[in-house]
Amino acid sequence: xxxxxxxxxxxxxxxxxxxxxxxxxxxxxxxxxxxxxxxxxxxxxxxxxxxxxxxxxxxxxxxxxxxxxxxxxxxxxxxxxxxxxxxxxxxxxxxxxxxxxxxxxxxxxxxxxxxxxxxxxxxxxxxxxxxxxxxxxxxxxxxxxxxxxxxxxxxxxxxxxxxxxxxxxxxxxxxxxxxxxxxxxxxxxxxxxxxxxxxxxxxxxxxxxxxxxxxxxxxxxxxxxxxxxxxxxxxxxxxxxxxxxxxxxxxxxxxxxxxxxxxxxxxxxxxxxxxxxxxxxxxxxxxxxxxxxxxxxxxxxxxxxxxxxxxxxxxxxxxxxxxxxxxxxxxxxxxxxxxxxxxxxxxxxxxxxxxxxxxxxxxxxxxxxxxxxxxxxxxxxxxxxxxxxxxxxxxxxxxxxx
Amino acid sequence: xxxxxxxxxxxxxxxxxxxxxxxxxxxxxxxxxxxxxxxxxxxxxxxxxxxxxxxxxxxxxxxxxxxxxxxxxxxxxxxxxxxxxxxxxxxxxxxxxxxxxxxxxxxxxxxxxxxxxxxxxxxxxxxxxxxxxxxxxxxxxxxxxxxxxxxxxxxxxxxxxxxxxxxxxxxxxxxxxxxxxxxxxxxxxxxxxxxxxxxxxxxxxxxxxxxxxxxxxxxxxxxxxxxxxxxxxxxxxxxxxxxxxxxxxxxxxxxxxxxxxxxxxxxxxxxxxxxxxxxxxxxxxxxxxxxxxxxxxxxxxxxxxxxxxxxxxxxxxxxxxxxxxxxxxxxxxxxxxxxxxxxxxxxxxxxxxxxxxxxxxxxxxxxxxxxxxxxxxxxxxxxxxxxxxxxxxxxxxxxxxx
Numbered sequence: 001x002x003x004x005x006x007x008x009x010x011x012x013x014x015x016x017x018x019x020x021x022x023x024x025x026x027x028x029x030x031x032x033x034x035x036x037x038x039x040x041x042x043x044x045x046x047x048x049x050x051x052x053x054x055x056x057x058x059x060x061x062x063x064x065x066x067x068x069x070x071x072x073x074x075x076x077x078x079x080x081x082x083x084x085x086x087x088x089x090x091x092x093x094x095x096x097x098x099x100x101x102x103x104x105x106x107x108x109x110x111x112x113x114x115x116x117x118x119x120x121x122x123x124x125x126x127x128x129x130x131x132x133x134x135x136x137x138x139x140x141x142x143x144x145x146x147x148x149x150x151x152x153x154x155x156x157x158x159x160x161x162x163x164x165x166x167x168x169x170x171x172x173x174x175x176x177x178x179x180x181x182x183x184x185x186x187x188x189x190x191x192x193x194x195x196x197x198x199x200x201x202x203x204x205x206x207x208x209x210x211x212x213x214x215x216x217x218x219x220x221x222x223x224x225x226x227x228x229x230x231x232x233x234x235x236x237x238x239x240x241x242x243x244x245x246x247x248x249x250x251x252x253x254x255x256x257x258x259x260x261x262x263x264x265x266x267x268x269x270x271x272x273x274x275x276x277x278x279x280x281x282x283x284x285x286x287x288x289x290x291x292x293x294x295x296x297x298x299x300x301x302x303x304x305x306x307x308x309x310x311x312x313x314x315x316x317x318x319x320x321x322x323x324x325x326x327x328x329x330x331x332x333x334x335x336x337x338x339x340x341x342x343x344x345x346x347x348x349x350x351x352x353x354x355x356x357x358x359x360x361x362x363x364x365x366x367x368x369x370x371x372x373x374x375x376x377x378x379x380x381x382x383x384x385x386x387x388x389x390x391x392x393x394x395x396x397x398x399x400x401x402x
Numbered sequence: 403x404x405x406x407x408x409x410x411x412x413x414x415x416x417x418x419x420x421x422x423x424x425x426x427x428x429x430x431x432x433x434x435x436x437x438x439x440x441x442x443x444x445x446x447x448x449x450x451x452x453x454x455x456x457x458x459x460x461x462x463x464x465x466x467x468x469x470x471x472x473x474x475x476x477x478x479x480x481x482x483x484x485x486x487x488x489x490x491x492x493x494x495x496x497x498x499x500x501x502x503x504x505x506x507x508x509x510x511x512x513x514x515x516x517x518x519x520x521x522x523x524x525x526x527x528x529x530x531x532x533x534x535x536x537x538x539x540x541x542x543x544x545x546x547x548x549x550x551x552x553x554x555x556x557x558x559x560x561x562x563x564x565x566x567x568x569x570x571x572x573x574x575x576x577x578x579x580x581x582x583x584x585x586x587x588x589x590x591x592x593x594x595x596x597x598x599x600x601x602x603x604x605x606x607x608x609x610x611x612x613x614x615x616x617x618x619x620x621x622x623x624x625x626x627x628x629x630x631x632x633x634x635x636x637x638x639x640x641x642x643x644x645x646x647x648x649x650x651x652x653x654x655x656x657x658x659x660x661x662x663x664x665x666x667x668x669x670x671x672x673x674x675x676x677x678x679x680x681x682x683x684x685x686x687x688x689x690x691x692x693x694x695x696x697x698x699x700x701x702x703x704x705x706x707x708x709x710x711x712x713x714x715x716x717x718x719x720x721x722x723x724x725x726x727x728x729x730x731x732x733x734x735x736x737x738x739x740x741x742x743x744x745x746x747x748x749x750x751x752x753x754x755x756x757x758x759x760x761x762x763x764x765x766x767x768x769x770x771x772x773x774x775x776x777x778x779x780x781x782x783x784x785x786x787x788x789x790x791x792x793x794x795x796x797x798x799x800x801x802x803x804x
Binding site: 121122155165168169174179182191202206 | 519535556568571593600609
């Protein structure tokens with residue numbers, strides 16, 4: 001299939017592009033390199049030494065014999081170029097990763113809040129209007145987040161896949177209605193994904209667009225079978241307080257002898273997925289477009305749930321590390337239970353890669369190999385949800401000698 | 403109270419500014435004159451001869467002895483100037499009308515779809531972030547729309563004010579949850595108001611902002627006790643297919659001898675409010691800020707509901723006019739019932755101005771007085787919800803001699 005990958009240079013976008021290319025799909029990446037530019041703003045770099053996108057694509061051609069196209073384009077502002085690209089390429093599927101994707105960054109300060117909304121909402125809406133304007137019949141696969149549902153809202157009921165059946169009282173008795181699960185976003189970033197959902201619902205209903213919204217859990221892991229073929233294809237690994245995801249941060253911390261940073265009690269339960277399963281899920285979604293054009297299909301893209309403190313203890317036990325309990329910069333419940341339905345991906349053939357000692361060790365190895373690239377002043381999360389909230393000091397000012 | 407009126411030069415904003423000024427409040431209008439500029443784009447003008455905003459404010463000073471401030475500012479793009487203004491003014495209340503507000507215009511073409519989203523979402527979000535950044539403790543009153551609820555969704559139950567109590571099944575039995583009423587927007591314009599709702603919910607929860615969202619019905623009428631004091635204060639009256647609201651269009655059509663344009667069967671039931679009640683409701687909302695800072699207060703700003711065909715028949719009977727049944731440019735149900743709760747405004751003292759012969763006559767008089775300003779080629783609505791939908795021809799190519 002001809003697939004356009006929006007945001008195809010990022011943490012999920014790059015390994016997805018390689019995986020789809022490896023599976024025989026014809027890939028074009030669209031990216032404005034925003035993620036790399038935010039690294040410059042934050043004065044931090046991926047722990048792994050990622051190469052320029054042109055070099056990445058060249059090496060992939062050497063290694064695989066396959067071409068990947070690249071277009072430098074800002075989805076939020078370059079509408080006319082987007083339309084030209086769609087008309088030239090006529091993609092059979094579009095994978096949309098092109099959004100600012102870090103919750104802490106979205107709460108960092110006013111420019112970051114505004115960038116997250118302006119970029120994410122306009123990018124998604126430009127894409128939807130461009131599909132209407134060009135009339136291209138494609139299947140749009142969007143990366144959403146489990147965070148649209150919030151945590152603990154539905155009591156002991158597992159979180160359904162997008163839609164919830166509720167009973168509504170009327171003068172003539174209760175009626176049943178299937179609704180989009182109520183939105184309970186925990187950050188400006190998550191909020192933008194709840195706005196995306198409403199735009200998808202409208203453009204499916206009004207214009208018959210075929211849309212799949214993937215509510216993904218927290219991604220961990222770094223390498224896939226494609227990115228590992230050459231060091232110059234390596235995927236990015238964020239360890240900093242804004243962009244690092246919790247389990248990868250623990251692995252990095254264990255690798256350098258830094259205490260594992262648990263925010264609050266660690267009683268938060270979250271859903272997880274390994275990057276290798278992310279790329280498989282995307283292919284499943286791309287190659288199984290929804291039949292229904294009246295409303296978006298929603299799939300929960302997760303494989304397991306864990307309490308953050310349990311993850312910290314597991315990493316600490318296996319790899320030897322202390323745990324530090326730090327003030328929580330987020331406004332969220334101290335503790336929550338979480339059960340999530342993911343029946344649709346399982347039915348479509350996903351075989352989950354679950355947490356295991358081997359996988360954790362592999363993560364630690366990546367972190368260990370590039371430990372000298374760590375800036376210890378970037379580890380603590382200092383983006384707080386409201387001004388005045390407590391921020392932790394650095395726990396290490398320089399890396400311990402190994 | 404010191405009140406900042408965003409979009410204070412528009413159809414609802416201008417009479418609201420004058421009413422609040424007349425009631426002794428200290429008013430500053432912020433407006434980028436977008437609505438006047440869209441008139442230029444559409445090659446149409448208000449039926450009533452509205453004066454430049456500077457003249458309006460000068461005349462109001464002559465007539466009332468009261469000053470109204472004016473700031474020309476684009477809420478969606480001039481963030482830093484907005485912050486400076488807020489810090490200088492420190493308003494005790496902000497009324498937010500500054501959004502593109504016509505459903506047909508929002509469906510007109512791609513630039514209009516994009517403008518509606520880019521302007522409305524960024525404007526609202528800039529305002530919210532600016533309130534957080536400046537820490538100004540103000541009460542924000544936003545003009546939403548009844549269209550966020552959709553029509554016919556809740557069976558025989560009246561539409562509640564913002565929040566709906568539903569029952570959710572769990573393994574431990576049903577639990578009750580109060581949710582924001584599910585969003586069922588009928589156009590890109592209405593969609594932006596559903597996005598606003600989610601942004602308000604987040605910024606109330608996270609930052610404790612005090613927000614009132616007014617879900618307003620279709621406004622009819624033109625003049626208030628303030629705009630009528632001098633012809634140069636006259637309010638705008640839109641009669642064209644994009645911006646004209648249904649009842650005002652019928653009044654204009656009756657006044658010039660044009661058949662009343664009913665789209666589809668006319669079986670659509672909608673909620674209405676007279677412009678005189680709009681301005682009263684705004685003052686009630688401004689002077690009664692919500693106590694709750696954890697979630698927005700939602701009030702339904704409507705006074706009555708009517709079936710469109712019944713309105714057409716009423717106007718036709720009283721004023722003598724034919725009815726023309728035209729293809730419906732909207733994707734909507736042919737017919738719906740509608741009951742709406744508006745208990746909160748009634749409890750806060752609103753005394754509804756309901757449809758009556760006198761009011762209709764007054765509307766017809768306004769239209770009759772300025773009938774020579776009508777461009778008959780602008781009457782038919784030609785913005786369709788999907789390309790390829792049927793568009794009606796002009797019913798009149800020139801005004802009938804009176």
